[in-house]
Amino acid sequence: MFDIDLWREIFQSINKNRTRSILSGFTIAFAILLFTILFGIANGLENTFIELFGTDAKNSIVIFPGRTTKAHKGLQSGRRIRFKNEDYNYILEEFGDNVEYITSKVNRNVEASFKGEKNSYQVRAVHPEHMYIENNVVEKGRYINNRDLQNRTKVAVIGNAIKEDLFIREEAVGKYINLNGIPYKVVGVFSDDEGDNEENVIYTPITTAQRVYGNNDYVDFIHLTYNPKLNYDQAIAFGNSLTRKLKNKFDVANDDQRAIRVRNFAEGTRNVSQMMFVLNLIVLFVGSGTLIAGIMGISNIMVFIVKERTKEIGVRKALGASPRSIVSIILLESILITSLAGYVGLLIGATVLKIFGPGLKDYFITNPGVNSGVVIGATIILIISGALAGYLPANKASKIKPIVALRDE
Template sequence: MFDLDRWHEIWITITHNKSRSVLTAFSVFWGVLMLVLMVGSGNALEKGIFSQIEGFATNSCFFEANRTTLPYKGFRKGRRWNITNSDIPVIKEKVSELQYISPMLFSGGNEKNVVRGDKNGSYRIKGCYPEYDLIEKSKMLYGRYVNDIDIAEKRKVCVIGERIYEVLFQKGEDPTGKQVRVNGIYFQVVGVARSTSGVNIGGETAETVVLPFSTMQQAFNQGNIVHLLAATAKEGVPVKKVQDQILEILKQQHQVSPDDKDAVWTMNIEEQFKMFNYLGIGISALIWIVGLGTLFAGAIGVSNIMLVTVRERTKEIGIRRALGATPRNIIGQILSESVVLTVLAGLLGIVLGVGVLRGAGIVLSQGDQFFKDPQVSFGMAIGSLLILIVIGAMAGYIPAQRAMMIKPVEAISEE
């Protein structure tokens, strides 16, 4: 049953010495405020980190040929070699866990190498298979990505980045079917792409012209050379397994020593993703350790003040005991005062913290910031409230024990 008199008495006790109550509550308020702000900032940082790899296949790996560093089968160290077209069918045949594979070619952004009429710019050129769009996903603003027919027929088509479109075309103009000159050769635009990820291989999607891989090889006299090889593992298969198998095949195909660690540069995106994940866990753990430490420091302050309060109310407590108040009543009263003071301060800290995060989120949403939507979950707020109740009870336990040990006769006679 709700005891109105008891809660009224708690309120009178807390407001009897306003300055002391405010100073006591401030330590808890500050601790909760810092915890909310740190958790919200940590969430924003984590979202910012993961937004950079959103849209990029985290089950992917990449390979590039480097100079050999060990002699092997009559070849000297320091030999140059290249990944070639013939490696791709061998990899597809021998690596059963392979999901997608795409060879890639790159060409630097020469001075004004992309031209349409009197408009031009210097941009990166990239040749790849249609499968690459399943690794580094693009959002098509117009048209489509390169497809298998483009590869088979070596069509002179291209996909231009969003920034290139803005430079070469009028706003709102449909560029599909129009011609642009890339490194002196005319290509028909079949699509305009926007990046969905902060990870870009071979240049930013917005400032890159994508050509069918076979077309780029032929048009720019690249022979059968592959600059970079991209591959993904099937769902549930560790990327490391596919990565090791492809490394072994490439070395076998090109007479490279199995012990040569530097002859093939390789990058495992899954491992990079795990590093980001561990970083997020570490940041969250550090935030909670610091935040809870601050809260417990506040709880110690509450406990000390409650001890002073109990000492000041020694005579009052003695009279209560003499009138029949049980130890349970006395302990309940002190604990209630401690919990109420702690929870009120904590709730104020939560409300202010959420408000600050909300305001910061509105400001950050105005631009493309690394911090994304700083906020705390409803579950975290409820969890914080439960922690506050526990901390309040802990802070009041020792003062409550002290109050229970007061003997009525000694308390009444105390001046």
């Protein structure tokens, strides 16, 4: 219910005590300002970490084969470990529940040419699920699919950067690109928000690469993402047991670090998210501490205002003001001062972040800022704070007896 007369009353009363209202709002404005800046900086730190990781899935596990460095079960050290298709299947069989997406990879450098244009690029032969692991976005056409795998078709999905370099202004999808002398049909163009590096890549079906590069079923390495339902500890345990089982399968000593290497992103992610958690906790602690101080300040001033206005409230009651109307005047005045002051703080904070934000890149802070969620949250918190600050004084005001208030001193 919007009662314009009630608001008129409140504005009149705030206006009458302008200096005092501004002063009492100052603490709140400062609290929100502090909170906004701290929060923005914490956000900036988080952004930096996210940027470091790229947009690749943060639940990645990459498994590389290498050479043994220890003799084990009668086998010499220096033996080369090679993954094959059966290892891909083995992982799926053993750990299917823990795997979200999985792809085998064969990487080669190739000379690619289209008409007169020529350049060298990396070919990554993959499974279709690779798209989700790498967070590729198909701009045009399609990605590698299962039919490609079965038929070992010579198709290629090229990055945006390649399309621009080789095809210049021509449509790429449907054309044939020459990779080391073999023509591949371009079926799709993708983009990757990690930039040119990741877009100077050509994807082909893994099965095609295996036939073209030696007619075998070798796999250079396996990249998978673990089930996002796993927490960090479970994910790390999964990575460890994956390593153990594979080492066992290849007759590698358990303490042989080079033969099979498993890079589990969960370990890094866990550390970062733990750090962010602690950082956010500190921000929240400092911010809410200041806010509470602000609420106390407003409450204090409102108690004083009520005391000063005792006589006026008595008169109002004698003239027929209900206790409720008195409560709403005090409460709304408190909420209004709190919210206005809070928004001033938020505005200043956001402006400061906007002006100084870009200069903080050197200090490990990227794009500090507050999003609309924070603004909405702050609004709710401010209204609640205002209500809290006004509750006691309003209650006091409603209990004023007109006969006491009107007694002539």
